[in-house]
Amino acid sequence: MPKPKPTLETTFCGIPCLNPFWLASAPPTNCGEQIMRAFDSGWGGAVWKTIGAPITNVSSRYSSIDWEGRRMMGFNNIELISDRPTEVNLQEIAEVKRRYPKHIVIASLMVESKRETWHDMVQRAEDAGADGLELNFGCPHGMSERGMGSAVGQVPEYCEQITGWVKEKARTPVIVKLTPNISDIRIPARAARRGGADALSAINTINSITGIDLDTFEPNPSVDGKSSHGGYCGPAVKPIALNMVQQIQSDPASALPLSGIGGIGSWRDAAEFILLGCGTVQVCTAAMHYGYRIIEDMQDGLLAWMAEKNFASIDDFRGLSLPNVREWKQLNLNYQIVARIHENLCIGCQLCYTACWDGAHQCIHLDRTAPAPDTTRTPSMVEAEAARRISTTPIPKLDAGTAFTNTVTPLDRIPRVDEDHCVGCNLCYLVCPVENCITMERVNNGVPFESWEERTAKGLVPPGAQEVMSTNG
């Protein structure tokens, strides 16, 4: 039977979407002209740069973290919500919707915490033609000082109350955007749900100071020599976002249709958010870095992966990984893996060796050419031996018969895993630069599944461990 051709079309809290890729409320969605170009590039939706209370922005506004030559691994901004007149934004929403009726425009809103003000803004946004509303309860800088943004998101009561006001008026779906700057994302998520939210989006940016200039001692981005904490986003925050997405979607009192946000820049990232239950994903930093054109591979790659995995639609794999995230106490204590180094692939960098000795459990050794396994030879001894070696430049005339070659890794440079002591921590495999050179392989120890939960229930926990448990608990 031929496989069905996968589709990216999906429905998110009742909103039919061409694809699950939305631009997040941010500079890429500042005006109608931008958003229409984004739609032309293939974006399925856009959350308008937050409309609301009048503001003035500063310059500069952004800063970032580079990592080993790659730009913008993490990105930070102190820009506020839209600095354009509300009326202009609303007119442009109407214009975009007139020209792009099938594309999704979500109005992101943030106004002072008054019922009438919210009612008025909801009415105007919906009158302009917005397909839905996103309540910005997440902006961590500037607006929060004025009692808006994360100042709302951090207080469950406010979160619930304002969501309730909006729901009194709204005819379109209401999405509450959550701040990660809290101790437990489920608390504001539950509050939004109690307030009647139709959906959630997470995460907004994380409070951050990206760095200090070592010459001027000023944090960045510098505004006349001073700075303020900003909101952190970009590839660096993805793991934090994924965790929060999972927490929300695994909590029955929180779970709602969820638009995933946080470090998404490729179809792979998007697939991961969807596997943890997101219905759409929102992108900002990657589009700010490389432009709207990144959408082409996001669509293309996701479709190809869906076809390969036999998924016909987003719903076919949405949330598929949620059952695989468990509490630690439910993990199998008797599952055992060890590292295996594949000699034919090893290039002899010995990063696994130094990592295991200094960062793990001292069970990788350089003793393959020793007469017998030698677990007593330390890294310092290895280095001292190397320092004593006398090397010379190989000169063809003087060193006949010793042709220079470097194609095969010498056996003495290939580390050996002491499998009896390997705890299966993964570190060597993580540091190894060569794909498949170190694999973590299951040891069939014949011991059945047993979790900490089960073990403690049986009273099999050693007394010391019990104490640690109670002190930490």
Add this chain to the structure above:
Amino acid sequence: MSERIPFHQQITTRPEVAKRFDDLHPPFDRQAAVPEANRCLYCFDAPCTTACPTHIDVPRFIKKIASGNLAGSARTILDANILGGSCARACPVEVLCEGACVMHRYNKQPIQIARLQRFAMDSFYQSGASLPFETAAETGFSVALVGAGPASLACAAELRRRGIRAGIYDARPLPGGLNTYGVAEYKLPLVESLREIEMLSQLGVNFHFDTMIDATALAEIEQKHDAVFLGIGLGAIHRLGIAGEDLVGVTNALDLIAGYKSGEHTAVPARVVVVGAGNTAIDAAIAAVRLGATEVHIVYRRGPEQMSAFPFEYEHARNEGVKFLWYVQPIGIRGDRSVRSLELTKLVPTEAGSLVPEAGTEFSLEADLIVLSIGQATHASFLSEVGSAGAKVQLERGRVLIDRVTGQTFNPKFFAGGDCTNGGREVVDAVADGKRAGIGIAAWLEGKYAKT
């Protein structure tokens, strides 16, 4: 004491030479160096470090470039190799650090260690910082070093760092030996060699130039010092022993290279033939191309498989338009007052494997300049006169015999290193020899005079 003029300011560069011999490997700028530095895997017990005769901690200096600690990077380099700037440019890294890079084993370009090292060293010089080493309190010991090449310089640096006086004697007016006069200018400009050696003088090394050391002078020096280091290198380039060798227009590769580097001559005639196929022959042939020759041949009595030039040097020469004639042997040089042609005969292998002239294959190669590059002779025989009967400096086929670890000769007061001991290798080998000998001398002096 009169103000001395720094070495690199004692010479004037000829712009026409500089123009024709610009960098073979252009320097990195910071924007290129940092990503390249980040590409380094930071191997443990790194093969590049082991391959380097001076054991520069390559991953360490590279990571310091990545972190922006350029002074620290240069310090890491200089700590292992006092001529780190010269070596960054002159080393045949393809068979040393870069050749040993693990990247070769997974289809990736090796890290450009030499260019990174040069970046660190150039930054260090540009910063105007002084040599980042303290000299220890003076011990009162004094060592004479014969020859001011890389071996002696490295040895002297080790001695000064240990508070031992170092006096270097050299026949030339400026220091550095082949590092200054013998490396192709597009690899290591003469002025850069001198700039680097100038730093050494900060450690308080005494230089005695224009001073030829013969057996008599050596005996005097020995009396005045606690130890002697021999860094005398090799001697003159061999002669062919054929007719016409004294004609005008017959020279040798080292004279040609030293001549253009020091600006004594800035051009060569149209047709140049280089005899020999070692790395120096290649340097001379390429120099001839760049100095204006229109036809440059290298003639060699064996085939490409046997030549002693590195494969990348051979490639470089071919890219510069040098033509190679294999299995030919010079049998005479013709000309009236000056050279007109080199007479050659083809060689064929015998069943025993040797090469013999093939009758009737003699031919003539027109030449205005013939450059001999068929290896250097040794000039160490005078050393066997030195020392007491029971403890003479021993030679083997002209080379000074040493303990490789300490550099000590069979006469315990004499140490040696560099080309005069290893038969003629690279600058970095000489530096490594000198470094080991410096440490060896210090240990020997300490042991000898230790209170028991």
